[in-house]
Structures are given as structure tokens and as C-alpha cells.
Amino acid sequence: xxxxxxxxxxxxxxxxxxxxxxxxxxxxxxxxxxxxxxxxxxxxxxxxxxxxxxxxxxxxxxxxxxxxxxxxxxxxxxxxxxxxxxxxxxxxxxxxxxxxxxxxxxxxxxxxxxxxxxxxxxxxxxxxxxxxxxxxxxxxxxxxxxxxxxxxxxxxxxxxxxxxxxxxxxxxxxxxxxxxxxxxxxxxxxxxxxxxxxxxxxxxxxxxxxxxxxxxxxxxxxxxxxxxxxxxxxxxxxxxxxxxxxxxxxxxxxxxxxxxxxxxxxxxxxxxxxxxxxxxxxxxxxxxxxxxxxxxxxxxxxxxxxxxxxxxxxxxxxxxxxxxxxxxxxxxxxxxxxxxxxxxxxxxxxxxxxxxxxxxxxxxxxxxxxxxxxxxxxxxxxxxxxxxxxxxxxxxxxxxxxxxxxxxxxxxxxxxxxxxxxxxxxxxxxxxxxxxxxxxxxxxx
Amino acid sequence: xxxxxxxxxxxxxxxxxxxxxxxxxxxxxxxxxxxxxxxxxxxxxxxxxxxxxxxxxxxxxxxxxxxxxxxxxxxxxxxxxxxxxxxxxxxxxxxxxxxxxxxxxxx
Numbered sequence: 001x002x003x004x005x006x007x008x009x010x011x012x013x014x015x016x017x018x019x020x021x022x023x024x025x026x027x028x029x030x031x032x033x034x035x036x037x038x039x040x041x042x043x044x045x046x047x048x049x050x051x052x053x054x055x056x057x058x059x060x061x062x063x064x065x066x067x068x069x070x071x072x073x074x075x076x077x078x079x080x081x082x083x084x085x086x087x088x089x090x091x092x093x094x095x096x097x098x099x100x101x102x103x104x105x106x107x108x109x110x111x112x113x114x115x116x117x118x119x120x121x122x123x124x125x126x127x128x129x130x131x132x133x134x135x136x137x138x139x140x141x142x143x144x145x146x147x148x149x150x151x152x153x154x155x156x157x158x159x160x161x162x163x164x165x166x167x168x169x170x171x172x173x174x175x176x177x178x179x180x181x182x183x184x185x186x187x188x189x190x191x192x193x194x195x196x197x198x199x200x201x202x203x204x205x206x207x208x209x210x211x212x213x214x215x216x217x218x219x220x221x222x223x224x225x226x227x228x229x230x231x232x233x234x235x236x237x238x239x240x241x242x243x244x245x246x247x248x249x250x251x252x253x254x255x256x257x258x259x260x261x262x263x264x265x266x267x268x269x270x271x272x273x274x275x276x277x278x279x280x281x282x283x284x285x286x287x288x289x290x291x292x293x294x295x296x297x298x299x300x301x302x303x304x305x306x307x308x309x310x311x312x313x314x315x316x317x318x319x320x321x322x323x324x325x326x327x328x329x330x331x332x333x334x335x336x337x338x339x340x341x342x343x344x345x346x347x348x349x350x351x352x353x354x355x356x357x358x359x360x361x362x363x364x365x366x367x368x369x370x371x372x373x374x375x376x377x378x379x380x381x382x383x384x385x386x387x388x389x390x391x392x393x394x395x396x397x398x399x400x401x402x403x404x405x406x407x408x409x410x411x412x413x414x415x416x417x418x419x420x421x422x423x424x425x426x427x428x429x430x431x432x433x434x435x436x437x438x439x440x441x442x443x444x445x
Numbered sequence: 446x447x448x449x450x451x452x453x454x455x456x457x458x459x460x461x462x463x464x465x466x467x468x469x470x471x472x473x474x475x476x477x478x479x480x481x482x483x484x485x486x487x488x489x490x491x492x493x494x495x496x497x498x499x500x501x502x503x504x505x506x507x508x509x510x511x512x513x514x515x516x517x518x519x520x521x522x523x524x525x526x527x528x529x530x531x532x533x534x535x536x537x538x539x540x541x542x543x544x545x546x547x548x549x550x551x552x
Contacts, residue, residue: 013504014504016504017504017505017506017507017508020502020504020505021507026484030484097487248501251501251503251525252501253453253499255453256453256501326530326531335456335460337452337501337528337529338457338529338530339529340501341500341501341525341526341528342526342530343529344525344526344529346500346525
């Protein structure tokens with residue numbers, strides 16, 4: 001086992017390090033993170049418009065007037081459903097920042113390029129007609145949200161790379177000394193900005209001549225669909241979750257490393273579900289960001305909430321009892337570094353087994369529960385990962401079944417950890433006795 | 446003395462920070478100690494005399510080493526046992542040692 005840990009430390013860590021420090025992946029993760037507060041704010045309105053009480057919509061209409069639930073959704077469109085647009089700026093900004101070039105300029109260029117890749121036409125079905133007609137002159141809101149996320153990501157990375165290339169080659173309009181810095185700065189962006197816009201314009205003209213029609217369709221078909229399928233099927237999730245636990249076993253922040261790659265897919269799925277939820281349509285995905293944050297990582301990565309309960313109420317060794325008291329507070333808010341480093345789980349041959357097994361079982365159990373329709377699917381409401389279980393399950397699904405699913409998972413994790421905990425606790429207790437009463441120990445030997 | 450800690454979201458380190466502050470207060474040391482997520486390290490570093498990494502983000506060591514060397518401040522990874530038990534006193538001592546050592550080299 002020690003050999004294995006040594007091997008992982010030697011070969012796994014540099015790869016994880018490179019992956020986590022990779023500039024484009026970092027920019028994607030941190031750029032999308034910029035949209036998160038707005039997504040959460042939008043979620044509040046999404047919840048308010050759809051509270052799961054009988055006759056709620058009737059009550060709303062009666063109290064605040066007809067169509068009030070539609071009005072409650074106005075802020076959702078301006079926040080949640082602008083996810084792609086905000087991420088487009090954020091990703092470009094973060095990437096430029098990591099290259100130490102002007103982030104705001106890169107962000108603005110990226111937004112314009114993103115809009116240029118998006119046809120300003122909206123499908124509209126006139127009253128009495130069967131087929132939609134295209135109405136021009138409006139920015140399609142649907143493509144500014146999770147549906148446009150992949151295009152936003154590609155444009156943000158691409159346009160910022162072009163921007164950087166040109167700035168580094170020094171092909172910029174330079175102003176003579178004495179011109180105020182703000183003025184010269186605005187001119188610095190001119191040539192790279194023009195080249196980005198020109199390239200995206202040519203791209204759009206070319207794509208308009210193919211049967212795809214626009215970049216959103218190409219990216220959706222070639223990239224979005226396969227990646228989306230991989231990220232939102234059971235096997236893809238089991239692999240991703242296994243990797244998260246395995247990285248934590250090495251003492252590395254698995255969720256942080258894996259989310260650099262999977263985050264956009266899971267957030268996109270979350271956005272799809274939110275759109276369907278707001279339109280009162282069936283929810284397309286089971287696996288979204290909330291599936292992992294709120295149903296799998298109960299008590300933190302490794303689903304350690306059950307283990308903390310064992311520490312707190314059943315530990316006989318002083319060390320684990322003490323640890324239970326320390327870990328329960330953070331654990332309620334899904335933070336478990338006291339457990340992973342304090343128990344420790346990292347490099348601990350015994351506790352590593354349930355640490356990998358428990359979250360995997362959570363994935364499988366939750367997936368089955370939701371697939372069979374016993375448990376409501378995550379409705380796209382962005383519940384922050386630090387929200388305590390039971391509450392978060394209710395909020396993430398808008399149904400009491402979500403809270404019950406979490407309780408079920410916690411109990412299951414409790415029993416998965418139980419035998420390993422008992423062995424480990426006994427071992428520590430024995431060590432403690434030996435330290436306390438060395439003389440007695442000598443006699444007994 | 447300004448001690449900057451960092452982990453993935455700056456959450457578990459912030460718990461350690463509160464323990465370190467308590468320990469510094471008990472010893473009457475006027476230190477400024479704070480925690481940030483990885484993506485804010487770049488901005489916050491100018492105010493720090495040393496940077497401590499949570500063990501779970503130690504894979505960022507090579508990346509941050511470059512930044513720290515540029516600014517001439519020491520970088521350390523917090524011991525996992527001290528991290529897991531939130532031993533503020535020991536981590537504080539670790540930071541002091543780091544700063545002392547780097548001062549000696551630069552002298």
C-alpha cells in the first residue's frame with residue numbers, strides 16, 4: 001500500500017499539478033466562477049417563482065396579479081440565463097490576467113466576438129401558424145445562457161490568444177509620450193480587437209454557407225453533445241467521482257482539479273435544467289453540478305458526514321473523539337479538511353477504502369433514485385456547495401424527496417464507514433493505552 | 446509580519462487563520478494573517494511577507510514558487526497533521542521560521 005502511495009505521489013502529483021495550473025483550464029474555472037454569484041441570485045427568484053406548495057401559483061396570481069410568476073422570472077433571465085455572456089467576459093479576463101496583459105480589454109473584445117458569432121435572429125411562432133419564423137433584430141437570449149456556454153468558452157480562449165499574440169508581437173498603435181495613459185490604452189486594443197473581429201466575421205460568413213448556419217450549431221453538434229453525454233451519464237460520473245476521491249487520497253484537492261474539466265459540462269446541464277424548470281417542462285438531466293455538490297459530497301469530498309457522526313458519538317479513542325468535535329462544525333457546511341488531514345484519510349490504507357466507496361455509492365444510489373423517478377431531479381437551482389444537507393436537498397430539487405435522498409445517503413455512508421472506523425478506532429485506542437500505561441504493557445508481555 | 450494562507454476556496458484555511466490569530470494574540474504578536482482562494486493569490490501577494498499553502502493545493506507549489514521568488518518572499522506547504530487538527534500555534538511558528546530563514550539568505 002505504501003508503495004502505491006509513493007507511486008501516486010511521484011507520478012500522479014505532477015500531472016495533477018500541471019492540470020490544475022494549466023492556464024486555459026484555470027481561466028475556464030475562474031472565469032465561469034465570475035458568473036456564479038449572479039447564477040445564485042437568479043436561483044433565488046427561480047425558487048420564489050416555483051415554490052413547491054399546492055395552489056402556490058394560484059395564490060401568487062391572486063395576491064399580486066395575473067402573470068406574476070412570469071414577472072418573478074425577469075431577474076432569472078438577466079442573471080442565470082446570461083451565464084454564457086458573463087463567462088465569456090470572465091474567461092477572457094482571467095486568461096489575459098494570467099498572461100499579464102489587459103484583462104478588461106480582452107474581456108470586451110471577447111464579448112463582441114461572441115455576439116458576432118451569434119446570429120441576431122429569434123425563432124417566433126405567430127398566432128395560428130404551425131412553423132416558427134425567424135425574427136431579426138434581437139439578441140437570442142437562449143444562446144446567452146448555458147446553451148451558449150461552449151461557444152463562449154471557445155471564443156473567449158481563442159480571441160484572447162489572438163489578442164495576446166498580437167500584443168506580444170508588438171503590432172499595436174503606439175501613442176507618443178504625453179498622451180494620457182487611458183487614451184493610449186484604448187488605442188492599444190485597436191489592432192488586436194480589429195483582427196479578432198475580422199477573423200470571427202470571416203468565420204461566420206463561411207459557416208453561413210454550410211448547412212450548420214452558425215457557430216452555435218457546429219459547437220453544439222461536434223463538442224457540446226458528445227461532451228454533455230459523457231459528463232451526464234452514470235459511467236462518466238462514476239469515473240469523475242472516483243478520480244476526485246483518488247486525488248484526495250493523495251492529499252490533493254480532487255474536486256478542484258476535476259472541476260476544471262467537468263465544471264462547464266455540469267454547469268451547462270444545471271442551466272438546461274433551470275430553463276426546463278422555469279418553462280414547466282420535464283428536466284433533461286440527472287447529473288448536474290448540484291448532483292455532486294449536494295447529493296454525493298455529503299460532508300465534503302469522500303462523503304465523510306457519516307464518518308464524522310461515528311467519530312462524534314461512537315469513538316472510544318481520544319484522538320477520534322476530539323476530531324469529531326472539531327470536524328462536525330465545518331462538516332455541516334461540507335468542509336472536511338479536518339477529517340482528510342486530521343484522521344487522517346490521506347495515505348491511510350484503512351480509511352481510504354470507504355472514502356472511495358461511499359461517494360461512489362452515493363452517485364449510484366442517487367442516480368437510480370432519480371432515474372426511477374422516486375426522487376426529484378435537481379431543478380437547476382444553483383445551491384452553493386456549502387449549504388448544509390437536508391436543506392440543500394430540498395432547495396436543489398424543490399421537493400422533500402431530495403432531502404430524504406440525502407438522509408438516505410448519509411445513513412448509507414455511515415454503514416459503509418462503520419467497519420473501517422471500528423478497526424481504526426480500536427487501533428488508535430490500543431496505541432493510546434500503550435502510551436498511557438507503558439509499565440502495565442511490559443508486564444502483560 | 447503579514448502571513449497569507451491559501452487553499453482551493455479559502456474556506457478551510459480561514460478556519461486555521463482564526464486559530465493562528467488566537468495564538469498570535471495570546472503571545473501578543475501584532476501579525477496580520479488572512480486566507481484567500483487560489484485565484485486571488487496573485488493580487489494579495491504584494492501585501493504578504495510569506496505565503497503558506499494548504500496541503501491539498503500543494504500541487505500549485507511550482508507555480509507559486511515562481512511568483513514568490515519574483516517578490517522575494519518565502520513559500521511553504523503546511524504540515525498535514527497540523528492542518529488537520531488546525532494547530533494554529535505550530536503553523537504560526539512554521540511561518541515565523543520561514544520568514545526568519547529567508548531573511549538570513551537575503552542578508
